[in-house]
Amino acid sequence: MVFVPKEPPAATENVNVSPNHPLHEFLILLGGLAGVLFLVWLLLGLAVDWIVPNLDPRAESQLATIYRPLLEVGDASPTTQTGSRALQIELDQLLALQFPDKAKRPAYFVHLHSDEDVNALALPGGHILVLSGLLAQAESENELLFVLGHELGHLIHRDHLRGLGRSLVMYTLANALFGNQNFVSGMAENSLRNLQLSFSRGQESAADQLGLALLVKKYGHAGGATVFFERLAKQEKSPRFLSYLTTHPHPQERVEQLQALIQAQAYAIKPTQPLSKALKANLAASQEHNPDGQSEKD
Amino acid sequence: MELLILAIMVTIGYFAGSHAEKTHYASIIEREKAFTKLPTTNLKHPPQDPREVEWAQLVNGNAVMAVDYFKLFVASLRNMFGGRMSAYESVIDRARREATLRMQEMARKQGADMIINLRIETASIGGGTAGQKNGLPSIEAMVYGTAVRYRR
Ligand SMILES: [Zn+2]
Numbered sequence: 001m002v003f004v005p006k007e008p009p010a011a012t013e014n015v016n017v018s019p020n021h022p023l024h025e026f027l028i029l030l031g032g033l034a035g036v037l038f039l040v041w042l043l044l045g046l047a048v049d050w051i052v053p054n055l056d057p058r059a060e061s062q063l064a065t066i067y068r069p070l071l072e073v074g075d076a077s078p079t080t081q082t083g084s085r086a087l088q089i090e091l092d093q094l095l096a097l098q099f100p101d102k103a104k105r106p107a108y109f110v111h112l113h114s115d116e117d118v119n120a121l122a123l124p125g126g127h128i129l130v131l132s133g134l135l136a137q138a139e140s141e142n143e144l145l146f147v148l149g150h151e152l153g154h155l156i157h158r159d160h161l162r163g164l165g166r167s168l169v170m171y172t173l174a175n176a177l178f179g180n181q182n183f184v185s186g187m188a189e190n191s192l193r194n195l196q197l198s199f200s201r202g203q204e205s206a207a208d209q210l211g212l213a214l215l216v217k218k219y220g221h222a223g224g225a226t227v228f229f230e231r232l233a234k235q236e237k238s239p240r241f242l243s244y245l246t247t248h249p250h251p252q253e254r255v256e257q258l259q260a261l262i263q264a265q266a267y268a269i270k271p272t273q274p275l276s277k278a279l280k281a282n283l284a285a286s287q288e289h290n291p292d293g294q295s296e297k298d
Numbered sequence: 299m300e301l302l303i304l305a306i307m308v309t310i311g312y313f314a315g316s317h318a319e320k321t322h323y324a325s326i327i328e329r330e331k332a333f334t335k336l337p338t339t340n341l342k343h344p345p346q347d348p349r350e351v352e353w354a355q356l357v358n359g360n361a362v363m364a365v366d367y368f369k370l371f372v373a374s375l376r377n378m379f380g381g382r383m384s385a386y387e388s389v390i391d392r393a394r395r396e397a398t399l400r401m402q403e404m405a406r407k408q409g410a411d412m413i414i415n416l417r418i419e420t421a422s423i424g425g426g427t428a429g430q431k432n433g434l435p436s437i438e439a440m441v442y443g444t445a446v447r448y449r450r
Contacts, residue, residue: 001345003337008330016391018384029375
C-alpha cells in the first residue's frame with residue numbers, strides 16, 4: 001500500500017454540501033409555507049361562514065367578554081348612563097318593530113360612550129356602541145334612528161361575528177401552528193382587541209336596507225335617512241368623522257343607494273322630528289361635563 | 299414588530315453567515331493542501347513499512363460551529379415539509395473538517411509521520427441540550443486518532 005498525497009477537492013466539488021444556493025431553498029420553502037397557510041386560512045374561513053349563522057347566543061355573549069372593558073367605560077359617567085337609557089328605549093322600539101313576536105326577539109343593548117368622534121359600532125354579544133360625537137351632530141330623531149337601525153342590521157345579519165371570525169380564525173390558527181404566545185397570535189389578538197370591524201360593501205348596504213325599512217315602519221316615511229350621510233359627505237375632511245369613514249363605505253355612495261331604494265319602494269319623505277328631550281338633556285349635560293368638547297379618551 | 303426583528307435577524311444571519319462560510323472554506327482548503335503530506339487514515343494498523351515505529355500518541359481536534367438565524371429559519375421551514383436539511387450540511391462539513399485540521403496540527407507539532415485509526419464524533423450543543431432550553435443549536439465535531447512516528 002502506497003500513500004499518494006492528494007489535494008482536497010475544490011469548494012464547488014464538495015459532495016457533502018448540496019450545490020443549490022441557500023436563498024433558492026429559502027424561497028421555495030417560504031412559498032410552500034405561504035401556500036399551506038393560505039389553504040388552511042381558506043378552509044377555516046369557510047368554517048367561519050358556516051359557524052356564524054349557527055352560533056349559539058350564549059357562546060356569543062361569552063365572546064363579548066373581550067370587549068367588557070370598552071363597554072364599562074361607556075357606562076362610566078352618570079350623564080352617559082341616562083343617554084344610554086334613552087337610546088335603549090329607541091332601540092327596544094326598533095326591535096319590537098322588527099320582531100313582533102316577543103319570544104323570538106333577541107336582547108340587544110346600546111351603550112353611549114363619551115367620545116367626540118362620530119361613530120357607532122356593532123359589537124359581539126348584541127351590543128351597539130354609540131359615541132357621543134354622533135349625538136352631538138345629529139339634528140333629528142329620524143337620522144339617529146336610521147344609524148341605530150343600520151347597526152341593528154349588522155347585529156341581525158351577524159356581520160360583527162363574521163368580521164370577528166376572521167381574526168378569531170387567525171388567532172386559533174396561529175396558536176395551533178406555532179404554539180402559545182407567538183408573534184402571529186399576538187398580532188391576531190391585537191386585531192381582535194382593536195376592533196377592526198370594517199364590513200364589506202354588501203354587508204353595509206344590507207344593513208342600510210334594514211335601517212331604512214325600520215325607519216319607514218316607525219315613522220311611516222323615509223325622511224331623514226340620508227341626512228347624516230349628506231352631512232358626512234360635506235365634512236369629509238373633518239377629523240371627527242374620520243373614525244366613521246374608516247369603518248364605513250363612502251357616504252356619497254350610500255346616499256345614492258338609499259335614494260335609489262327610496263324611489264324603488266316609493267317611500268314618502270316627510271319632515272323629520274327633533275331629538276327627544278331625554279337625549280337633548282344628555283347632550284347638554286355631557287357638554288357641561290366636558291366644556292371644550294375635548295375627548296376624555298387618551 | 300416581532301416580525302421585523304425576525305426579518306432583521308434572518309437578514310443578518312444570511313449575510314454574516316455566508317461571509318463567514320466563504321472565508322472559512324477558503325482557510326480550510328488552504329490548510330488541507332498544507333497537510334496533504336501528513337497521511338491521515340482510519341486504518342487500525344500502520345501500513346507495512348520497513349521502518350520501526352518510534353512512538354504512537356493519541357491526538358485530537360475539536361470544533362464547535364454555530365448555526366445562524368438564516369439557517370435556523372430555513373431549517374425550521376424544512377422541518378415542516380421534510381427532505382434534505384441542506385441548510386445544516388455546510389455547518390456539519392465545516393465542523394468536521396476544521397476539527398480534523400486541528401488534530402493534524404497537533405500531530406504535526408509533535409512531529410508525527412502519520413495518523414491512523416481516525417474516529418469522528420459529533421454532538422449538538424444548545425438547542426435543547428446541555429441544560430439550555432431554547433438555545434440556538436451549535437454542532438460540535440470531535441476528531442481523534444493515533445499519531446505515529448517512525449524511527450529514522
Ligand atoms: Zn355599517
